[in-house]
Amino acid sequence: MRTCNSGTAETEVAVPTDVVDLRRSVAAGAIGVFVHWFDWAAYAYLAGTVAAVFFPAEDSTTGLLAVFGVFAVSFGIRPVGALVFGPLGDRIGRKRTLSLVIFLMSGATLGIGLLPGYASIGIAAPVFLVVLRLIQGFAAGGEFGSAASFLAESAPRRRRGFGVSWLEVGSLLGFLAGSFVFLLLSTGLDADQLTSWGWRIPFLVSAPLGVIGFIIRNKIEDTPEYRTLEANDSVPCSPARELLRHHKRQLLQAAGLMAAMHVPFYAVLTYLVTYETDHLGHSADNAALLATAISLLGLVLVPLFGLLSDRVGRKPVFVGATAALLVVSTPAFLLMRTGLVGTWIAGLLLGVILAAILGTYAVWSAEIFPTRTRQSGLSVAYNLTAALFAGTVPYLMTVLISATGSTLAPGPYLMVFAVGGLVAALSLRETAGSALLHPEDMSEAAVPLEAPQPAPQ
Secondary structure, rough: OOOOOOOOOOOOOOOOHHHHHHHHHHHHHHHHHHHHHHHHHHHHHOHHHHHHHHHOOOOOOHHHHHHHHHHHHHHHHHHHHHHHHHHHHHHHHHHHHHHHHHHHHHHHHHHHHHHHOOOHHHHHHHHHHHHHHHHHHHHHHHHHOOOOHHHHHHOOOHHHHHHHHHHHHHHHHHHHHHHHHHHHHHHOOOHHHHHHOOOHHHHHHHHHHHHHHHHHHHOOOOOHHHHHOOOHHOOOOHHHHHHHHHHHHHHHHHHHHHHHHHHHHHHHHHHHHHHHHHOOOHHHHHHHHHHHHHHHHHHHHHHHHHHHHHHHOOOHHHHHHHHHHHHHHHHHHHHHHHOHHHHHHHHHHHHHHHHHHHHOHHHHHHHHHHHHHHHHHHHHHHHHHHHHHHHHHHHHHHHHHHHHOOOHHHHHHHHHHHHHHHHHHHHHOOOOOOOOOOOOOOOOOOOOOOOOOOOOO
């Protein structure tokens, strides 16, 4: 039977992970975020159809608002999932929470795909939709912390940035796959077919993807660092309490890094489409094409920036990216005013900066927490900043433009979070190549020791 305590002095050296293990770990870690973002994109793009299916047809605007309200509620419950699955992963292991969250996410997605509409079961339809989206959001609150902890602790020390960066590749791939499936449905089916049965396809497709992910995750071993905690009877009893008592500084630093990721991510990959059509007069096709190009660029650059951070360090890459965001943000939106070519240049430039942030923020955040509270810290920082800053990006940017009368307003908004990211980054030590087992992992956790220094390059 597993016990937990405040730590022991005995240590065990984690076994290095080879290339084959890295590939297996990447598949296990990234497939969950792929499924999550595939579902997110499908739900967002099919919002109008979902509104017609699950809400009374008398008022289409009210139905659409209700669908987005359900979306917002599922987003808002993620911090609750983080507070449950983060500490749970620090107590029972990364493997178990990885399997549990993908099981819950996929099961809820399948339930939506099979759910009868308002015309069949009346008010029960939107009620069940809300319940299933809440389950999805709750489970999604545990996905990032579980996957990022697992990938960081499974990757070879010298390639940790590269390994963890594939978490964001999975996100981009899921987003692109959801967009592609929607494109196929919208062009291959008429409105009646899409409303009667076509909308169910993306949600039903998520089920076998979830089963595959569950099988992969269920077959993997837990990470070397976590197994070391188990072997030394150093699994924490109350990781959340330990996190808040002894690692508030790291929590704030990670939140700064993550907020500097969330805002440009949603601004560049989601809001920019609306900005182009509403304020620049570009067609929806051109806007969607640019968003796709930025995502494809990210698929190539994110792992390269992760690899670069392994070579030169997390700090130079992240500081360089956030400094560039600070300098470029407002001129980029000014350049967009010059026409379609200027919009593409500005969008791709912001995409490169975003890729550099995506390639480093997760691994750096993982490295600053001790193993005993890593999943708790990552889960709480990620989901709280997402709930506060990510989902509000389109709304706040629209409000800013309306209040100021200037279409340049999104630029200064991005600059604020670039400054926050810079402050967090400059307060952190370089961690590339450092050990993930911190001194307090193997000693009295009540008295944190100095963070480990990077291994010699």
